[in-house]
Amino acid sequence: MKLLFLTQVLDRNDAVLGFVPRWVEGFAKRCERVRVVALRLGDTSGLPANVDAREIGRSGWFVRYLRNRKFLREALLDEHFDAVLAHMVPRYTLLSSSLARAAGARQYLWYTHGTVDGRLRRAVERVDKVFTASEESLRIDTPKKVVTGHGIDLEHFASRGAPPVQPIRLLEVGRLTPSKDPLTVIAAVGILVARGFDVHLDLVGGGLIDSDDVYRKRVEEQIDVAQLRQRVVVHGSVPYREIAPFYRRCTLLVSASRTGSVDKVVLEAMACARPVVTCNDSFPRLFQELGALREQLCFAPGSATELAARIEALLRQDQAERDILGERLRALVARDHQVDALTARLVREMEPR
Numbered sequence: 001m002k003l004l005f006l007t008q009v010l011d012r013n014d015a016v017l018g019f020v021p022r023w024v025e026g027f028a029k030r031c032e033r034v035r036v037v038a039l040r041l042g043d044t045s046g047l048p049a050n051v052d053a054r055e056i057g058r059s060g061w062f063v064r065y066l067r068n069r070k071f072l073r074e075a076l077l078d079e080h081f082d083a084v085l086a087h088m089v090p091r092y093t094l095l096s097s098s099l100a101r102a103a104g105a106r107q108y109l110w111y112t113h114g115t116v117d118g119r120l121r122r123a124v125e126r127v128d129k130v131f132t133a134s135e136e137s138l139r140i141d142t143p144k145k146v147v148t149g150h151g152i153d154l155e156h157f158a159s160r161g162a163p164p165v166q167p168i169r170l171l172e173v174g175r176l177t178p179s180k181d182p183l184t185v186i187a188a189v190g191i192l193v194a195r196g197f198d199v200h201l202d203l204v205g206g207g208l209i210d211s212d213d214v215y216r217k218r219v220e221e222q223i224d225v226a227q228l229r230q231r232v233v234v235h236g237s238v239p240y241r242e243i244a245p246f247y248r249r250c251t252l253l254v255s256a257s258r259t260g261s262v263d264k265v266v267l268e269a270m271a272c273a274r275p276v277v278t279c280n281d282s283f284p285r286l287f288q289e290l291g292a293l294r295e296q297l298c299f300a301p302g303s304a305t306e307l308a309a310r311i312e313a314l315l316r317q318d319q320a321e322r323d324i325l326g327e328r329l330r331a332l333v334a335r336d337h338q339v340d341a342l343t344a345r346l347v348r349e350m351e352p353r
Helices: 020-030 061-078 090-103 118-126 182-194 210-225 244-249 264-271 304-315 319-336 339-350
Strands: 002-010 033-041 051-055 083-087 106-110 129-132 145-147 168-173 199-204 232-236 252-255 276-278
Touching: 002 020, 002 061, 002 090, 020 033, 020 051, 020 339, 033 061, 061 090, 083 090, 083 339, 090 106, 090 118, 106 118, 106 339, 129 339, 168 182, 168 244, 168 264, 182 199, 182 210, 182 304, 210 232, 244 264, 252 264, 252 304, 264 276, 264 319, 276 304
Parallel strands: 002 033, 002 083, 033 051, 083 106, 106 129, 129 145, 168 199, 168 252, 199 232, 252 276
Antiparallel strands: none
């Protein structure tokens, strides 16, 4: 199979999409050829010999359109790629579908987000299958849905036997946006400090648009109002290659994200054998086999008091208990969300029957 993979960024150092090259490596093991068409190319070192890439660029919508059409025609009509997989952006499916149909190429979409709009619905109508990480990660009722799990690199995300640093460090990773809700996490830290816990918080993640910068100022103001400037560090964007040490040094990860899909950040922390506390409604199902522990790892969205209570319960355990929990969480990721298992499953699903 010759696979055309449409994505936003191919760059090992990208803070958000730095995992994409690892996916491409997995595809390349199982495909004759893989071509990536991306808005931006960065560090693509080490990709297999049967992988090549085309960069559309970000300047000028009409130039982008023409360049995208050129690359699609080249791959689909001239070189006869068999399958097109669009990653996360339904618009990529809509832009490629007419040429894919003309070339007789199969069409697929990977989508993991709680948002559903008309563009997504139209894209789902046009593809052969739509892949997603969990039932909650694609909130459209369609027989085309294939739930595959996420793709976490267990070698990259591992504890390496390193214990958490002292004093206690909580971690939240993700863009500084209202949907990630760092304000609830900051409020929970304030509650814990008032109860006598020596707790610190690392906020890792930057912004992409102007409104994100405005929200970051609001976050900074809240840190000052809560008198937590000496306890909360806003790190901004961190390259994918450098994010794993933040997981290893933390006592536990906190996710107040309300995106409505299985949050990859939570799985990465679990892969590093760190306990997690999340309000994401996709995780109770994932935690189901943990029994009573499941309730300790989940809190109501926006509830700083409940989040503080969940964190406090974990902090009152000794480190050996948290280590055991962390290993159980890593085992869940290894079983259901490992990157090579994901790419193998996707290739199988995309092969002609």
